[in-house]
Amino acid sequence: MRIAFYGSSLLSSYWNGAATYYRGLLSDLARRGHRVTFHEPDAFGRQQHRDMDPPDWAEVNVWPATGEGLRAALARAGEADVVVKASGVGVYDAELLRGVMAEARPDAIRIFWDVDAPATLAELRAAPDHPLHAALPGLDLVLTYGGGPPVVEAYEAFGARRCVPVYNALDPSTHHPAPADPRFAADLSFLGNRLPDREARVEEFFLRPAAMLPGRGFLIGGNGWHDKPMPANVRQLGHVGTREHNAFNTTPLAVLNIARDSMAQVGFSPATRVFEAAGAGACLITDAWVGLEMFLREGEEVLSARDGADVAAHLAALTPERARAIGDAARARILAEHTYARRGAEVDALLREEAARRRERAAA
Structure with missing residues (x-):
């Protein structure tokens, strides 16, 4: 099938955390014979910070x-x-939603793909005039980056015909173990842009443990942190391109995942960083959220923390040998159960099922 995908950016991960997700899923769909056209705006300096050629x-x-x-x-x-x-295209989102669906052929399959479902659902609850309210009855599918049963139930209550979570995953051809790089040496590393609904959790789960363990080295990558006060044992890197993610994840003793507020509250929403880090064989410490066991086993494939004190305790007790064992176990689990080849197969089946349903209706 010919797929027209209107998203933030395929070519740049700059202020665009969904890039890895788009690349993994759409490349697999292309391998299955679909013809993909990705429509992205020239906005937010992303074209000047490409980390991928067309x-x-x-x-x-x-x-x-x-x-x-x-x-x-x-x-x-x-x-x-x-x-x-x-x-989350970032520009003309309402106009794109209305326009794309209006311009689509009558026989085309119409999909809204939500890469931040908890935030979108909060907007729908707060704004009765949100354009998605009017669009939902005419959509064939709502696909989401995650969110599990709470997100499915909420979307269907708002009028979605069908909502299916399509979780983040690993593309082992792009994210894998790499040689250590001295630039990324640390006891604990965190990679994420500075966002309003993440900052307080970064203070709790990353900066507080750094203050509690002044003798250990902490490393933070991502946009926006340059003017944030931090303990002296925290180094800042700024933007880290996807080409450097493997070394960033492989080098430190452990890597930290911190969910955004809304995703932590809903659960069932592992970030791309979880799969990238596990794919590189990193020892991952994550803030606790409902549904984690669907992806990684606590204590064996991941370490979870309820607060900054838990992060500090995990790090203080962690040896290189245990870190390596946890990272190896996580990588084996993700490779076995959570790759974009599996996610692509799920989406391909959904598209074929919807196409068959349309043929049946046309023949009736």
Whole structure:
């Protein structure tokens, strides 16, 4: 099938945490014979911070973030058998949602793909005039980055015909063990952009343990942290491109995952970082959230923490040997159960099932 996907960016991970997710899923769908066109705006400096060239498995249409550019991008929705509007494009989101669905052919499969479902659902509850309220009855599928049963129930209560979580995963061709790099040497590392609904949890789960363990080395990567006061034993890297993620994850004793507020509250929402770190064989420490056991076993494949004191205790007790054993076990589990090949197979089956349903309706 021809898939027109309207999202934030395929070519750049700059202020774009969904890049790895898009790349893993869409490249697998292309390997299954689907023809993917990714429509992304030239916005937020992402085109100036590309960490990927246009791939051979997708056409990438970079459109000017202007009214004229929007209209030209929308016009191409009519070319596709499947049209997808992702959440969080960042510019013209409401116009894209209405326009993509309006321009789609009558027989096209219409999908809203939510890469931040807890936040979107909070917006729907707060805003009766949110454009998604009007769009949901006409959509064939809502796919989500995660969220489990709470997100499915909430979307269906808002009128979605069908909501299916498609979780983050690992592409072992891009994220894997790598030689250690002295630039990333630390006892505990964290990678994530500074966002309003994450900052307090970073203070608790990362900066507090750093203050509690002044003799240990801490490393933080991501945009926006340059003017954040931090303990003296914390080094800041700024943006870390995806090409460096493997060394970033492989080098330190342990890597920390911190969920955003909404995702931690809903649960069932592992970030891409969880799979990237596990794929590199890192010893992962994560803040605790409901549904973790669906992906990794506590104490054997991951260490979970209720607060900063738990993080500090885990780190103080961690030996290189145990860290290596946890990282190896996590990598084996993720490779066996949570790859983008598996996720791509799930989406491919959903598309084929929906296409068959349409044929049946047309024949009736």
